[in-house]
Amino acid sequence: MSEATSSSDKLxxxxxxxxxxxxxxTMLAVDSLLKFGPRLREIILLSNNSSPDELEAIxxxxxxxxxxxxxxxxxxxxxxxxxxxxxxxATGQFLLLLNNDTELRPESAGLIERMVAKAADPKVGxxxxxxxxxxxxxxxxxxxxxxxKGQAEHLYAGRRYSQSIAADRDVSIFPYDITTDxxxxxxxxxxxxxxxxxxxxxxxxxxxxxxxxxxxxxxIRLNHTGMQTWFVGGGFLLHKESQSRAxxxxxxxxxxxxxxxxxxxxxxxxxxxxxxxxxxxEDFR
Numbered sequence: 001m002s003e004a005t006s007s008s009d010k011l012x013x014x015x016x017x018x019x020x021x022x023x024x025x026t027m028l029a030v031d032s033l034l035k036f037g038p039r040l041r042e043i044i045l046l047s048n049n050s051s052p053d054e055l056e057a058i059x060x061x062x063x064x065x066x067x068x069x070x071x072x073x074x075x076x077x078x079x080x081x082x083x084x085x086x087x088x089x090a091t092g093q094f095l096l097l098l099n100n101d102t103e104l105r106p107e108s109a110g111l112i113e114r115m116v117a118k119a120a121d122p123k124v125g126x127x128x129x130x131x132x133x134x135x136x137x138x139x140x141x142x143x144x145x146x147x148x149k150g151q152a153e154h155l156y157a158g159r160r161y162s163q164s165i166a167a168d169r170d171v172s173i174f175p176y177d178i179t180t181d182x183x184x185x186x187x188x189x190x191x192x193x194x195x196x197x198x199x200x201x202x203x204x205x206x207x208x209x210x211x212x213x214x215x216x217x218x219x220i221r222l223n224h225t226g227m228q229t230w231f232v233g234g235g236f237l238l239h240k241e242s243q244s245r246a247x248x249x250x251x252x253x254x255x256x257x258x259x260x261x262x263x264x265x266x267x268x269x270x271x272x273x274x275x276x277x278x279x280x281x282e283d284f285r
Contacts, residue, residue, distance in 0.1 A: 128184075155184075
């Protein structure tokens with residue numbers, strides 16, 4: 001177990017995990033991180049309008065772990081406001097922004113440490129990694145690339161992870177090697193590592209977004225300061241996407257601000273600055 005301790009070898013890392021009910025799911029994310037992740041400073045659990053029973057279950061599960069801190073943010077759901085509130089509570093030099101429907105697997109031990117090491121580079125903003133669906137072999141996220149009309153898409157979504165990491169992978173299907181570290185336009189907010197000072201330096205997440213879009217926008221704004229977003233290969237987390245709360249339709253507001261932001265990160269002549277080979281392939285994901 002790599003529970004947080006006073007040991008000098010722990011990372012100065014604050015993990016920020018929002019949740020709405022789903023105590024068992026949330027604790028699976030926490031326990032997997034503690035078992036297979038680094039020694040860390042603290043875990044901040046953010047309850048957003050959870051029921052008393054679910055919140056009490058979280059409190060009982062964490063009562064013997066003083067480094068796990070629970071905060072309540074009982075306002076209408078806005079992911080960006082929620083995460084900014086969580087970051088305000090964080091005391092670590094580095095942040096791991098983590099969805100509560102994720103799970104770190106034993107074969108990816110050391111991944112978080114490598115992400116933090118990459119984020120320590122002054123030229124690096126946000127750092128992300130591969131996410132797989134619950135079956136453990138279908139890619140949910142291999143990084144983010146931009147389309148000409150202001151859309152952001154997940155690289156390799158729906159493709160087989162085992163094929164992407166094969167030594168003889170089909171480069172027509174997998175032109176970019178996600179076993180290696182790659183500079184990218186953006187990475188999903190389900191798992192992001194960043195120095196707190198860098199996050200705060202650009203004002204945190206833009207609260208004009210409500211449900212989604214603020215994670216990619218944060219990457220793009222940090223890119224505009226001269227930093228780069230990086231994807232760390234050679235490991236993954238499971239992401240049981242959208243198990244953490246009921247489906248909420250994406251409001252027009254988020255599409256509008258996403259378009260405004262994403263077009264700032266898109267090069268009309270080149271396409272996506274980091275993954276140009278697939279920008280205009282309409283059937284590529």
